[in-house]
Amino acid sequence: MADRRRWSTEEILDTAAEVLRTSDAESFSVRKLAAVLGTDSSSLYRHFRNKTELLRAVADRILLAAMEGYEPEGDWKQRVAALALRVREAFGEQLQLAAVWGRYGSGGAGSRLVMEELLQALRASGLPDEEIPARYHRIVILFVALITAEAGISSISPKEYEQGMEQFRVAVLGADPERFPALSHFARDIRPLGADRRTAFEEIIAAHLAQIEAQFP
Incomplete structure (x- = not known):
């Protein structure tokens, strides 16, 4: 019989994050999460209306953690680059959640903090206000x-990675120079x-930010 304990929202999100570390968003379900918690799905629907809302909340916690203790430094390009690396490293520890963020987005506090810093950095660049939303969207x-x-790429096992590298080496270094002349020419310098x-x-x-800067009046 399911445990009738009342799980808090934070406990549900903690457990969901753990489940997503070893699975993906496609196979993840509220029913599976409820089974891990030892409860039934209806108890979780009191916190989240559906799976998508739950996944958005989990991804937003990663963004919130990324922004914890963040202090903007440097010019606008340095701020954007630092923000990008900070978000990358936060998701790098929970790889499956990066795909969740990319697919579902987030509108929580973490997302708003990232949006605010990016918009502030773009305003500091001197771009006209009317151009900032489009630049923000592309970044x-x-x-x-x-x-x-x-x-x-990072979610594959070490064995799968080595197998892939071997296939890459065979495919690139063994390319027929008549059919693939450019590939044969650069084969020893091409990186996987x-x-x-x-x-x-x-x-x-950096290249994208430099391109933006080059278009300044």
């Missing part, structure tokens, strides 16, 4: 795309997608 899409993609992810993340963010 957030870039954040989500990079972090979610990285989560997908999983290599130097932090450096690639920083460089892509």
Whole structure:
């Protein structure tokens, strides 16, 4: 018989985060979470109306943790870059939740803190107010795309990673130079997608910000 203990919202979110560390958003369900808690689904629906609302709340806690103790420093580009790395590192510890954030978004306190800092940094850049919403939207899409993609790469097991690297080496180094002349030419210098992810993340963010700055009057 299900335990009739009243779980708090924070306890539910803690348990949901633990479940999502070892599964994905597709296989996650309120029923599974209720089973882990030893209760029934109806008791959880008193806190969250549906699965999507619950997932948004879990993702928002990651953003809230990312912003804890944050103090903006440097110029606008340094602030945006620091914010991007902070969010990346927060989700890096809970990889499945990055995909949740990318898919469902969040409107909680953590999300609002990230939005506020990003908008403040863009205002500090000197951009006209009418251009800031569009720039903000593109930067957030870039954040989500990079972090979610990285989560997908990082979530595979060490064995799967090594198997993938071996296939990569065979496919690239063994490419037919007549059919793939460019690939053959650069084969020894091409890096797999999983290599130097932090450096690639920083460089892509920096390049995007430099592109924005180049368009200033």
